[in-house]
Amino acid sequence: MGKYVFGVDLGGTTVKMGLFDTAGNVSDKWEIVTRKEDSGSHILPDIAESIKAKMAEKDIPASEVEGIGIGVPGPVDSKGVIHKAANLGWGVFSIKEEMEKLTGGIKVEAGNDANVAALGEMWKGGGEGHRNLVAVTLGTGVGGGIIVDGKILTGATGAGGEIGHIHIVDDEPESCGCGNHGCLEQYASATGISRLASRRLAEDDAASILRNGDVSAKAVFDAVKAGDEVAKEVAVRFGHYLGKGLAAVACTVNPEIFVIGGGVSKAGEVLFEYIVDEYKKYVFHGCRDAKFALAKLGNDAGIYGAAKLVITE
Amino acid sequence: MGKYVFGVDLGGTTVKMGLFDTAGNVSDKWEIVTRKEDSGSHILPDIAESIKAKMAEKDIPASEVEGIGIGVPGPVDSKGVIHKAANLGWGVFSIKEEMEKLTGGIKVEAGNDANVAALGEMWKGGGEGHRNLVAVTLGTGVGGGIIVDGKILTGATGAGGEIGHIHIVDDEPESCGCGNHGCLEQYASATGISRLASRRLAEDDAASILRNGDVSAKAVFDAVKAGDEVAKEVAVRFGHYLGKGLAAVACTVNPEIFVIGGGVSKAGEVLFEYIVDEYKKYVFHGCRDAKFALAKLGNDAGIYGAAKLVITE
Numbered sequence: 001m002g003k004y005v006f007g008v009d010l011g012g013t014t015v016k017m018g019l020f021d022t023a024g025n026v027s028d029k030w031e032i033v034t035r036k037e038d039s040g041s042h043i044l045p046d047i048a049e050s051i052k053a054k055m056a057e058k059d060i061p062a063s064e065v066e067g068i069g070i071g072v073p074g075p076v077d078s079k080g081v082i083h084k085a086a087n088l089g090w091g092v093f094s095i096k097e098e099m100e101k102l103t104g105g106i107k108v109e110a111g112n113d114a115n116v117a118a119l120g121e122m123w124k125g126g127g128e129g130h131r132n133l134v135a136v137t138l139g140t141g142v143g144g145g146i147i148v149d150g151k152i153l154t155g156a157t158g159a160g161g162e163i164g165h166i167h168i169v170d171d172e173p174e175s176c177g178c179g180n181h182g183c184l185e186q187y188a189s190a191t192g193i194s195r196l197a198s199r200r201l202a203e204d205d206a207a208s209i210l211r212n213g214d215v216s217a218k219a220v221f222d223a224v225k226a227g228d229e230v231a232k233e234v235a236v237r238f239g240h241y242l243g244k245g246l247a248a249v250a251c252t253v254n255p256e257i258f259v260i261g262g263g264v265s266k267a268g269e270v271l272f273e274y275i276v277d278e279y280k281k282y283v284f285h286g287c288r289d290a291k292f293a294l295a296k297l298g299n300d301a302g303i304y305g306a307a308k309l310v311i312t313e
Numbered sequence: 314m315g316k317y318v319f320g321v322d323l324g325g326t327t328v329k330m331g332l333f334d335t336a337g338n339v340s341d342k343w344e345i346v347t348r349k350e351d352s353g354s355h356i357l358p359d360i361a362e363s364i365k366a367k368m369a370e371k372d373i374p375a376s377e378v379e380g381i382g383i384g385v386p387g388p389v390d391s392k393g394v395i396h397k398a399a400n401l402g403w404g405v406f407s408i409k410e411e412m413e414k415l416t417g418g419i420k421v422e423a424g425n426d427a428n429v430a431a432l433g434e435m436w437k438g439g440g441e442g443h444r445n446l447v448a449v450t451l452g453t454g455v456g457g458g459i460i461v462d463g464k465i466l467t468g469a470t471g472a473g474g475e476i477g478h479i480h481i482v483d484d485e486p487e488s489c490g491c492g493n494h495g496c497l498e499q500y501a502s503a504t505g506i507s508r509l510a511s512r513r514l515a516e517d518d519a520a521s522i523l524r525n526g527d528v529s530a531k532a533v534f535d536a537v538k539a540g541d542e543v544a545k546e547v548a549v550r551f552g553h554y555l556g557k558g559l560a561a562v563a564c565t566v567n568p569e570i571f572v573i574g575g576g577v578s579k580a581g582e583v584l585f586e587y588i589v590d591e592y593k594k595y596v597f598h599g600c601r602d603a604k605f606a607l608a609k610l611g612n613d614a615g616i617y618g619a620a621k622l623v624i625t626e
Binding site for chain 1: 388391445457459461462464466467468469470471472473474475476478479480491492493557560561562563564565566567568569594595596597598599600602603
């Protein structure tokens, strides 16, 4: 078994990379630009070159490299095949095989970036010590990554963990980015919280800090912490929808722990005051004791999870 | 690798057993009584004796037995430990270890009976050829079994696949057996369909075959087939709730196929006319092409799935 592992988090603008030992300690982190021109054909060669340069710099022979893991912004099946990543100009091909050729036979594994980040949080983040985990990313949208017995649940078409699109509300007039109406994402993402706040403010003229013009998710939770009653009502609605959605997820995959990340999670532990009781109210009793924790790795979750992809236990 | 496998489906009244080859052909099936007295302490020794007797009868040496799989009515973790089966008088212990002792070291694996039946349907039933499957049992309740990459999703506390308790309706006055209100099981089980029928009949005095007194799930779908408009309305409501529930399941685990079994499934393909469109309406587009099939193995799903538990690929 090699001593070193490379974790690669491939994004639309930059590629983040990390050099790890197999215990999960990172000794170096760096970035390169994602060159998307020519249908993204430079991306993997660029990554391979960057890794080879790092191996030369650190005097690491290929025999000491356990493998290279890559997280990609698109659906990747369990064999390492990407099924289109429009963002990168990529069609359907085996990232695993292509990258193994480019690096002279070093083992490569690939996964979807949200799922890979979930694996990172399991390994060295908010879910450390658990093997059955649901990572929930509350950002512009609501993403999810599901880990079962220590492995990513990819699903039939790479849509495993798309929990932001669980139907939650029947009479939603606005449509979700996915085309449906009433998806969890419409209430529990940063955008969704902001919408809930605007709607609440329109209901009456109760005094609130939120009337100052900023109804962002951050403003809502800052106002909650400042004791603003209207903001608390918004948080109650957010917690109701998210708790109900996570209860449906738990009745399906029964995780040990939910790890909450993304921009909204910067509000901190106060989120759990609004989510957990609603979760317990709606979930099957056998799932009631699931834990809730905040994600810890931030933007590094991707490189950690990618490294973990190639480490077999 | 041995040539033979025993599949055991342990129920509260009888234990069903089957002798399989490793390709999944069953050459013998038989039953013994489940002796529940003395805290269920006779059950595993009875099963072991019955298997030894069958081996003697068929002249099968232990070296030719690949293993024994057991499905049990209670939560079994991924290590083969049962966490209480009140129905059998059992507490917490390792079925795997106990049974391996009783059979002189033959490999044993154990799982929850609903999950094991799902595995059977994947192996030789309605889900044959698929490795990512959700089995849905529409019986007295609504049960589920989830198979990911060919393996049972057990969950943290053995509650993986408890999809009957996904919250579906907000204003349900009656309580579910689990204590919550508005669970999927309250609308999609045989009992639930019957309740939907009674409620529909009470709404007005529209003519219907169902006014003859029988509002069982079977009567409802028989009436649907006979063109009864009121029964069709009941089926529409059933399909709406079930389709919505399965959409939430799909946004989480993204199966290739749903396999529908249990008493209600005897209505046949007509069920899909009511379920599938509603499913497609509520699910994330990446999961829209999941297939729907009827379970095929009936009461034998348990012994097939139990046998499959010990066959590694």
